[in-house]
Amino acid sequence: MAVEDSMAQRVLACTGCHGPEGRAARDGYYPRIAGKPAGYLYNQLANFRDGRRHYLPMTRLIDPLSDAYLREIAQHFASLDLPYPPPRPAQVSAEVLARGEALALRGDPARQIPACAQCHGASFTGVTPHLPGLLGIPRDYIAGQLGAWKSGSRRAMAPDCMAQIAKALTADDVSAVSHWLAAQPLPASAKPAAALPAPLPMGCGGTGGEGAAR
CATH class of the missing domain: 1.10.760.10 (Cytochrome c-like domain)
Incomplete structure (x- = not known):
């Protein structure tokens, strides 16, 4: 079966913690990322990858990713306009x-x-x-x-x-x-x-x- 090759498909790993489509999860810990400014989201991804923020699942997920790919992920979630x-x-x-x-x-x-x-x-x-x-x-x-x-x-x-x-x-x-x-x-x-x-x-x-x- 063909799998859709889109950024939305690629970032499904993110929504497992951050909630469907990047909405905040209900457990009170994981934040909403949908609609956040792209520059902010990119900086946080880079901070996890580069050791300024510490959460092992995040670091392992994005450690091999380039700056350009992190910017693509950030732009994707920043573009989402979802109700709160x-x-x-x-x-x-x-x-x-x-x-x-x-x-x-x-x-x-x-x-x-x-x-x-x-x-x-x-x-x-x-x-x-x-x-x-x-x-x-x-x-x-x-x-x-x-x-x-x-x-x-x-x-x-x-x-x-x-x-x-x-x-x-x-x-x-x-x-x-x-x-x-x-x-x-x-x-x-x-x-x-x-x-x-x-x-x-x-x-x-x-x-x-x-x-x-x-």
Whole structure:
């Protein structure tokens, strides 16, 4: 029997964990990859292959792949325009949610923590080509990745802005912002924004720009 030779067929191995067509899986760990900016997806694939991120099944899957092929995979998933499921209500107090909202929308200038919205867009749907959206992602995944940056087990190209931010967050901060983001509904258009209204608040590797400061 002939097998369809298409990128959709080739990346079926990805959807075994990330869900059908790249939607987030229900276990709270694997993130949605459908519709994420292509530059972001490519950077994450390269990070797994090159040792900046550590998850053995991912590394084994993409270790032999070239940069060009990783870009093809990233472009495929970035091109998918699929509906998001409704968010699950947060099972925490209003005080915790208020703390998460403050960090997401305003940051904490006294601790040099920028708002999530300053980099990921005012609607938290990401910015092309390199900045991912933060909505439609399970709370456990958001908290887990912030923890990985905080511990140093997840890294990005220098300057690693997310590591710097995560290390300034307390455990309560991580819990609050993870709960708040995971509970937010998607806007009518969940596609990444074309550009940010202002420069990034700090240098951030892999984004195509140096930001306002190192």
